[in-house]
Amino acid sequence: MHPIVAALKHHKTTVILVVLEIALTCAIVTNALFLIGDRLGTMQLTTGVADNELVWARSSGIDDDATPASRASQTAADLAALRGMPGVKAVAMVNSLPLSRNYWSTCLGIRPGGDKAARVCNLVEYLGTPGYVGTLGMQLSAGRDFLPAEYVDYKGSNDPPPPVMIVTQALAGRLWPGQSPIGKAIFLGDKGQHAVHVVGVVAHLLNPSITKYQGVESGFLWPVRSLAGGMYVLRTTPEARDAVQRDLPRVLDGVDDQRVLTDNHSYVDTVKDYFHDDRALIWLLLVVIGCLLALTALGVVGLSSFWVQQRTHQIGIRRAIGATRRDILHYFQIENFLIVTGGIALGLLLAVALNLLLMKHYELPRLPWFYLPIAALVLWALGQLSVLGPALRAAAVPPVVATRSV
Template sequence: MHPIIKALKHHKTAAVLLTLEIALTLAIVANALLVIGDRLGSMTVTTGLPDAELVWVKVSGTDPGISATEWEARTRADLAALRGIPGVESVANVNSVPLSPTGYTQLCLYLKPGSTDRLCNVALYAGSPGYVATLGLHVVRGRNFTDGDHGRFDLFAVDPGAPPPVIVSRSMAARLWPGEDPLGKPVYFDKDGIRASRVVGVSGHLLNPVLAGDPAKDDLNLLMPVLDVHDGRFVLRVRPGTVDRVVATLPRVLAASDDRLVINKVQPLAETVHDYFRDDRALVWLLLGVIASLLALTGFGIFGLTGFWVQERVRVIGIRRALGATRTDIRTYFQLENLAIVTGGAALGAIMAWSLNLWLMLRYELPRLPLLPVAGGVLLVYAIGQLAVLQPSLRACRVSPLAAVRQA
């Protein structure tokens, strides 16, 4: 390596600039890979429901001033009409579905009366009789709701009355009562303990309507039974393969049931999940484009500079060939020279990558940069460096010993 280092000293400026380019590329590529991995990880989450068998519809236009009795009657009529659509197995009135950011409610639950300790960002799923089964959610412990559990309860009313029993997600039960049996445990909706409910069941994994960015918090939720939800949202469980037909038929059926309704949105849950991550997919493609562009620019820089050095060293290469150096020796020389430059750039780039990550952590709450993205970035710049130097090194191999005589 000594002759290589000695030769690079005669091209300090070019070598330093190329090293800085490689370092900057590595710093950006490593953090871009971190973001891509983080986004891809969030896109692989599961809702806990049979997405391909669920369709939801959001309607408006119902007069909020009508009596509760008339509201319930109209809701029952709408449910009956939707239940009659071919392919529909069950229907329920709900306030929200996973990864549907509209109409959802978040709660703060108090751990005990008179205490300020509370668990926030808990998603509330409320629905009419049968909605747990319609969603396809499994109760893994305790019991499901019965018809007697459903009543007229509005958590945000001035006088909501006694809260009904609730079902909590397995993750929330573990957070509130670690190592304990959650069944029968009280759930407090205010710090005074006036509005308290009891846990009758524990559900399996159920994703929240909005992700918190922390997998440990993305399925903290509870389910509450009500007679109807004044939100105008219905969820339909359909037979496999009938989703498109149900989506096409649904608007006409609802219009025939109640011509005062305005259908805001009809969407399969699988499509809702896909739409939720639209921005994440766009960001991933953008970052992949940035990575490809940076690696291409770095590769062209190495290619051009190595080609210039080959042209400048024709006499030296010819002398080495005359002294017995083989074509493999010449090619290996330029590859090792590139390896030395890339190694220096990789070392500096790793420091810059972690420094950039620290700034991103403080500014944008990006996760800490592990070793894997840095290692991946190092391998990429090494690969690009060796590919970029291949053609100029092969051209150097073709320099004959006579070249030294011609340039003497």
């Protein structure tokens, strides 16, 4: 080991430049791998609904100032027509869907009396007409679905809320940790005068948008009779989904040809569209990682090849006094390992510093520790693979080279 370190001291500038190159690569690759893993993890989240069976549409042109009775009548006519389509298993109207980006948010009180300190805000309101829990394919983990009599007219925070609600399991754990939420009350209104009781819990239901304010699952469900400007959601058989989406505009026009259909999508496409930017970022980061690793590998190959050329006579002398090809090979591999290890040690510190910078300015989560050894292993493997060619050429130098004049 000592001869290797002593030889490196004679090439300090070159070694420092390679170490800095490896350190920079390590810092960027570590954080890029973390960002890729974070995005892939988000993309694999369970939406909580029957993704492959849903089609949704939204229309305009219906009087949003209509009375609750006339709106309910219009909604009932639309739903009846949609329910009669071949392949449709259930239909409902909702205000939003997971990952649809459109949402309402509100604050809930977890103690009576309008205590501001007991309010939990930035919670997502999901509203739907009768049967929408089953239509969307949500799975209850506790409690029950809404009863027909519990659906009421509700247009927003200015109206008295429905008497009951269903919460997500994540929200229940946040509001009542370690307790059953069934039967628990939350309080709405400026003075907390409206008590609403939890009757059910859905296992999963992603938010319409995953942000630092709403998080991943912070929603609850209201039962309403009708919705102004809501989304028609149809649950179909998988094989009929595309046909239902194609024929849906014609069916709605048959009920009211004055409307304009502003949206008509399969829910699978909605999810795909939501994660479009994430997929683009992943590919960009993969290209960046590939380029950095390639440049680092070229740097190691170039340095090792240069040193082999410089030390050809020395290698021949070592071979002449008894060093084997394996000894020469191991010499360059160990030398490379020491250089790469120095770069990795500095690079891991830079990776943590870069992550702290990203956390501060771009609100990214903290870098999990296990990404550090992953990046280290990648760079160690890259270093050994890169030095292998020059090391094999060095090991092939014959002892007779020692007899030649320098």
